Every structure is written in structure tokens, then in C-alpha cells.
Amino acid sequence: MSETVLNPASEPVVIPISELLPWIAFAVVLLVAIYFVGVEEGATSIFPGMYVHEFVHDGRHLLGFPCH
Amino acid sequence: MVRTLLTWGMLVGLLAGLLGFGFAKVSGESQIDRAITFEGQMDRAKGESPGPELVSREVQSGLGLLTGVVVYGTALGGLFSLAFAFAYGRMANASARVTAALLAGSGFLSLVLVPELKYPANPPSIGRPETIGYRTELFFLMILISVFALIFAILIARSFAPRFTTWNAGLLAAAAFVCIIVVAQLVLPEVNEVPDQFPATVLWRFRVVSLGIQVILWSTLGFVFGAVAERVLSEREP
Numbered sequence: 001m002s003e004t005v006l007n008p009a010s011e012p013v014v015i016p017i018s019e020l021l022p023w024i025a026f027a028v029v030l031l032v033a034i035y036f037v038g039v040e041e042g043a044t045s046i047f048p049g050m051y052v053h054e055f056v057h058d059g060r061h062l063l064g065f066p067c068h
Numbered sequence: 069m070v071r072t073l074l075t076w077g078m079l080v081g082l083l084a085g086l087l088g089f090g091f092a093k094v095s096g097e098s099q100i101d102r103a104i105t106f107e108g109q110m111d112r113a114k115g116e117s118p119g120p121e122l123v124s125r126e127v128q129s130g131l132g133l134l135t136g137v138v139v140y141g142t143a144l145g146g147l148f149s150l151a152f153a154f155a156y157g158r159m160a161n162a163s164a165r166v167t168a169a170l171l172a173g174s175g176f177l178s179l180v181l182v183p184e185l186k187y188p189a190n191p192p193s194i195g196r197p198e199t200i201g202y203r204t205e206l207f208f209l210m211i212l213i214s215v216f217a218l219i220f221a222i223l224i225a226r227s228f229a230p231r232f233t234t235w236n237a238g239l240l241a242a243a244a245f246v247c248i249i250v251v252a253q254l255v256l257p258e259v260n261e262v263p264d265q266f267p268a269t270v271l272w273r274f275r276v277v278s279l280g281i282q283v284i285l286w287s288t289l290g291f292v293f294g295a296v297a298e299r300v301l302s303e304r305e306p
Contacts, residue, residue, distance in 0.1 A: 012156055012157035012167070015157075020070060026150075037136045042200055044201075054123040061189065061191060062189065062274075062277065
């Protein structure tokens with residue numbers, strides 16, 4: 001370990017999976033955010049109407065999601 | 069550790085989103101305006117009046133665009149930092165900076181460039197509402213195939229590196245990736261809903277801008293987050 005401290009660039013120390021697993025729920029939240037920008041009120045819909053779709057309309061087109 | 073990386077990932081993603089918005093606003097909106105003008109002409113030619121505006125064009129091209137790109141960038145930054153936390157020391161025996169750059173390159177290639185080659189971004193007035201479900205399924209299927217092909221290629225590179233040298237194993241992996249993608253793109257159905265009179269230059273420029281926004285997002289994530297992560301990781305307790 002002392003070598004890692006002296007020269008951290010030489011040998012990467014992996015982050016254990018057990019530290020990563022609790023963040024999966026947060027990753028899902030982030031994916032839902034992307035869903036709202038990219039897909040909501042397009043192919044599938046959680047809220048009725050077209051407000052979300054119309055509000056993020058330009059971003060959705062420019063970010064490359066299928067639209068209309 | 070993961071919490072710190074995630075926080076920084078989202079902050080860098082926010083920055084990436086702001087840069088992406090700036091570029092989208094300056095270069096993308098003019099193409100969207102031209103496409104919407106075309107859409108209006110088509111509607112008038114068919115004798116239809118354009119539908120009621122739920123959100124004004126001003127909001128769509130300002131606050132709406134800002135929100136869309138910044139939320140997307142921030143969420144992408146968070147996911148990128150989590151993927152980085154997993155990839156660091158596992159994907160390659162490389163420093164944080166190099167790992168982040170490799171990961172961003174891989175992400176851009178598999179999540180954006182390859183899927184966009186088959187199902188490219190389209191400006192308004194292209195794409196029929198009744199096929200949106202079908203087009204969305206194909207788009208995400210292409211992304212899924214491309215991500216799995218990339219993971220497969222990385223595994224090939226890693227397992228053949230001891231025998232063939234890193235360079236040759238990398239070439240073999242790249243060839244495998246290209247083969248899978250070529251087959252997948254030939255097999256998956258074609259989608260072409262571009263109206264006959266749609267101006268080709270507007271379509272081309274729109275797609276270039278769309279890719280440009282993604283290049284800005286992913287390169288900011290790769291280079292800026294890499295520099296931050298290198299610092300964060302060097303300060304962690306052994």
C-alpha cells in the first residue's frame with residue numbers, strides 16, 4: 001500500500017463491488033431523469049397530456065431520441 | 069469514495085450540459101427553426117392548420133432546451149461516475165485520467181455514434197407519430213446490441229493481450245466489434261420517414277449538430293471528470 005500512496009498513478013486500487021451496490025438505486029433515479037428528457041409522452045407515457053414532451057421538445061430532437 | 073465521485077460526476081455533467089446547451093442554442097436552433105418552417109409549409113399545402121401550441125417556441129428553444137440538455141448531462145455525469153467507479157482498475161491497468169478518457173470514448177462510441185449511424189437524430193417534421201413506439205424500440209435495441217458488442221470486445225482484448233500483445237489483442241477486439249455492428253445494422257430494419265421535399269442541408273446540419281452536442285458532453289465528462297477523479301482518488305486513505 002505504501003507504494004500506492006507514494007505513486008498513486010502506477011497501480012490503480014479497485015473500489016470494491018460492495019461499496020458500489022448501494023448506489024444502484026440512485027443510478028435508477030438518474031435513468032428515470034433521462035427517460036423524462038428522452039421518452040416520456042412519446043413512445044410511453046406516465047403523465048397524461050403532452051406538456052413534458054413539448055417542454056423538452058428541442059432537447060429531445062437534438063439529443064437524438066426518436067420523436068413525434 | 070463512491071459518494072464523492074458521484075457528486076463530482078454530476079457536477080461535471082452539469083457543466084457538460086451547460087456547454088452542450090450553449091452549442092445547441094447557437095448551432096442547433098437555427099436548423100430546428102428551418103425544419104419547423106418546412107413543417108408549417110407542408111401543413112398548409114395539405115390544407116391543415118398547425119396544431120395549438122402547448123408550449124411556446126420561445127420556451128421550447130430557451131428554458132425547455134436548457135432543462136432538457138442540462139438534466140440529461142447531469143444524469144449522464146452521475147451514471148458515468150458510477151461506471152467509472154466500477155471500471156477503475158478493472159477495465160484497464162490505467163490511471164484515473166486514462167480510465168475516464170477510455171470510458172468516455174467507449175460510451176460515446178457504443179451509446180451514441182454506433183446507434184446514430186443506424187437510427188440518426190431527426191429534426192421536427194421527420195418521423196410519423198404512429199411509428200414512435202416501433203422507432204423507439206429499434207433505437208434502444210441498437211444501443212443494447214452496441215453496448216454488449218463493446219463489452220464483448222473489451223473481454224476479447226483482455227483475454228488475448230497476454231498471448232498477442234496489447235496492440236494486436238486490441239486490433240482483434242476492434243475487428244470483432246466492427247463485425248458484430250455491421251451484421252446487426254444490416255439485419256435491423258431500415259427506418260426512413262424523411263418527407264420527399266425536406267431540405268437535405270437542414271437534415272445534414274441538424275445531424276452534425278446533434279453529434280456535436282454529444283461530443284461536447286462526452287469529452288467534458290472524459291477529460292474534466294478524469295482530472296477531478298485523479299485528484300479524489302490520490303487523496304483517499306490507503
